[in-house]
Amino acid sequence: MDALNTVWDTFFDLDAMRAALPDMLRVGLPNTLVLALFSAVIGTVLGMVLAVCGLSQHRWLRWPARVWTDVFRGLPAAVTILLIGVGLAPLGLEIWGPNPYPLGILALSLIASAYIGEIFRSGIQSVDPGQLEAARALGFSRPWGMRLVVIPQGVRRVLPALVNQFIALIKESSLVYFLGLLASQRDLFRIGQDAAANTGNQSALVLAGLCYLLITVPLTHVVNAIDRRLREGRRADGGPSETPEGTTDPASRPELAISQEPR
């Protein structure tokens, strides 16, 4: 019984959690979100560039994209973050002073871009070649056909995979602690770990974990919702004219549409 109590106290000491909570919410949560958000945006933009280059007809665009992807997907995240964050630190010091965040975000973005680039590439490649052909037959150039017709469809198909990548990014953002953070720069993980180290009690780290779950679990549900919408939506996104009052069960719409064949 004693042993059980010890375990409970080690992980779920509410007083220890309460002590860590203010820092966790005021400092850790914003920092984690800033890291994840900026890297997600930059990683997505870079990823799209990589995908388009990777699908280019020009070898001198395809090849660098390939190498970039292989390198940043192949290296452990910790290695990339340390190499960029420490290796470029003198340069960073000159540009934005003693703040490890920009380099941390850069490293996280580079890692994310490699994965996101592959996600986009597979999405774009899955679009029927007839779509680009139809766009070109209307008079669009190849780049405009890609931009207006092919890429929007490709991206839509891989939204679930993209959100999964964002989840990974939120978790990997904890690795910036390698770069040495000031008290105000600590993210969720670092605050939990510091408190755990100071008190010899893991409860603060458990609290940090709960904070991560609070962000990531809803996101996984977003993934599932998108996934479901995409799968059903393909048949049921008939638009307002099809179901004026929105009363129709989505699943029953396709038959409706076909039975209305006027000629």
Next chain:
Amino acid sequence: MTQQTRSSHTGALTGGVGVATRDVQLSLGSNHVLRGVDLEVPAASTACVIGPSGSGKSTLLRVVNRLLEPDSGDVLLDGRSVLGDDPDVLRQRVGMVFQHFNLFPHKTVRANITLGLTRLKGLSKDEAAERALVHLDRVGLAHKADVRPGNLSGGQQQRVAIARALAMEPEVMLFDEATSALDPELVKGVLATMADLAAEGMTMLVVTHEMGFARSVAQQVLFMDHGRVVEAGEPGQVFEAPRTERLQRFLSQVL
């Protein structure tokens, strides 16, 4: 482009321009697909291209609007070579309808049509939407403007694809087996739309397996085999009195 009269028609079509190819050759990889194709489609007439699969019919259509560039030979519109033109501008003059419709599934029926009008023809949103409705109405689908293509039957989708091509006000229309992917009961509606278009004076080059359509609508039927036009003439002559043994064999298989 300059001598082209910018007709402001919305519903009825004025006469298109003639299409011709001269000794067109094209290899795709090691495959010699077109081996010197000559054809001549006079303005406001319909020519049907028939022949076994793999004979180069669809490839020929794609050379006419330069989705594929010929290795040699020439393509003429209105008697003038178009191989030196900007291919994107040329394709605005040549409408194309595909076997698998190739509507943009992420856009509504209306947006499928307005995309080219606003982006390429420089129409305002309202003008484009208005013209889209006119052309949807022509094919009897104005009430489907806000629906996505996935909710339409194949026949309806193909008629939208025809409306999309016509809204660009092309001078020539190409049809690549436009009814081959349709359920039999939906073929008629699409063929009727195509026949109307031909009757209104559009210049049409139609690759088809619908021998009935070729016989009743076309002024000229071309039989292709192994990348060449083997035999060409009026439908009556091609179907009733085929001269070559290859065409006789083909007709006996499909009729």
